[in-house]
Every structure is written in structure tokens, then in C-alpha cells.
Amino acid sequence: MEKTRLLDNMLAYNEKFVEEKRYEEYETTKFPNKKMVILTCMDTRLLELLPKAINASNGDIKLVKNAGALIMHPFGSIMRSILVAVYELQAEEVMIIGHYDCGMSGMKADPLLEKMKSKGIAQETFETLSYSGINVFEWLEGFTSVKDSVAHSVDIVKKHPLMPKDIPVHGLVIDPKTGKLDLVINGYND
Secondary structure (H helix, E strand, O other), X not given: OOOOOHHHHHHHHHHHHHHOOHHHHHOOOOOOOOOEEEEEEOOOOHHHHHHHHOOOOOOOEEEEEEHHHOOOOOOOHHHHHHHHHHXXXXXXXXXXXXXXXXXXXXXXXXXXXXXXXXXXOOHHHHHHHHHOOOOHHHHHOOEOOHHHHHHXXXXXXXXXXXXXXXXXXXXXXXXXXXXXXXXXXXXXXX
């Protein structure tokens, strides 16, 4: 028996979704109603919980996601997305929202590298990356404190040379079970 593939299921569902015009209830513009951009984690528990916990609907916010809500490099794609939201899409505030029980909390690079090797990534690849100046261990390493990690990302945004100084940058941590938000940094106080 052939295994059903996720893409096939998704495309079949999408065809009906479009035929039945179910997209109409989600129509909005590219500009966020609440004039806010949020960086949060890609954790599956936050997909619907976070917007509900902050009273955000489709069209209200710009949402950027990655593993751990981390800004690893001030000139990487996450920071670029935040700057585009501010300069081109009318975002007037930035929120970094991490969460408790994050998979990046305490994550070590070694086990992940071993999993990569078991999937066929050759040791030579890691050596080439290292020789090229890429520290894969540092790049894959998680964090020890979600609040410190959020504060670090807030700091990168606030101090970015291209970020306007009048944009508040807030830091919060959400409980993925209850949706309760804990304030780490109030951007209005800066």
C-alpha cells in the first residue's frame, strides 16, 4: 500500500478551499492593522495560541518565525524582515516573543550534528564549513535562559544601525500551555 504524501493531501485540500471561496474570510491588505511586527518561535503550540493570546486576527500583525525567536546575526534574514516591516509595511512597534519549554533551550550542537551525519551529511562538509569560517557548533547551539535570549534579541533590534530610534522594541515570554505573557522588556520605557 502506498503511503499518502503530505503534499498531495495539502494540494487536494487547497483545491477545495479555493473552489469554495473560503479564502474570502481572510482577505486583508499587506499592511498590519495593529502596526506591529512580531518575531516568535516556530513552535507548533504557538500557531493559533499566540494570536489568540494577544487578540490578533488575520491582517493585524506581521509575524516572523524561526527556531527560538532568535536573532543570530544583525544582518541576517530575520533582521531584514523586521526592517522591511518597519520601513515598507507601516509597523510602528516590534515584539520579540519567546516561550517557555522551547526546544532551543539547552539544545546542544553535538546531538544535532550526529543526526545530520546519520542522514548522510559527510564529516568533510563540516570541515569545509569550519575552514570557511562558519562555526557550526555555535550556529546550532541553543540558549540556557529564554528571558536572556529574548533580551538579547531585543538588544540587537534596538541597537541596529538601521532601526529608527523611535520604534519601541518589546520582549516577552509566553507560556505555551496557558498563553500567559510575561514581560521581559517594556520598549516604551527606553
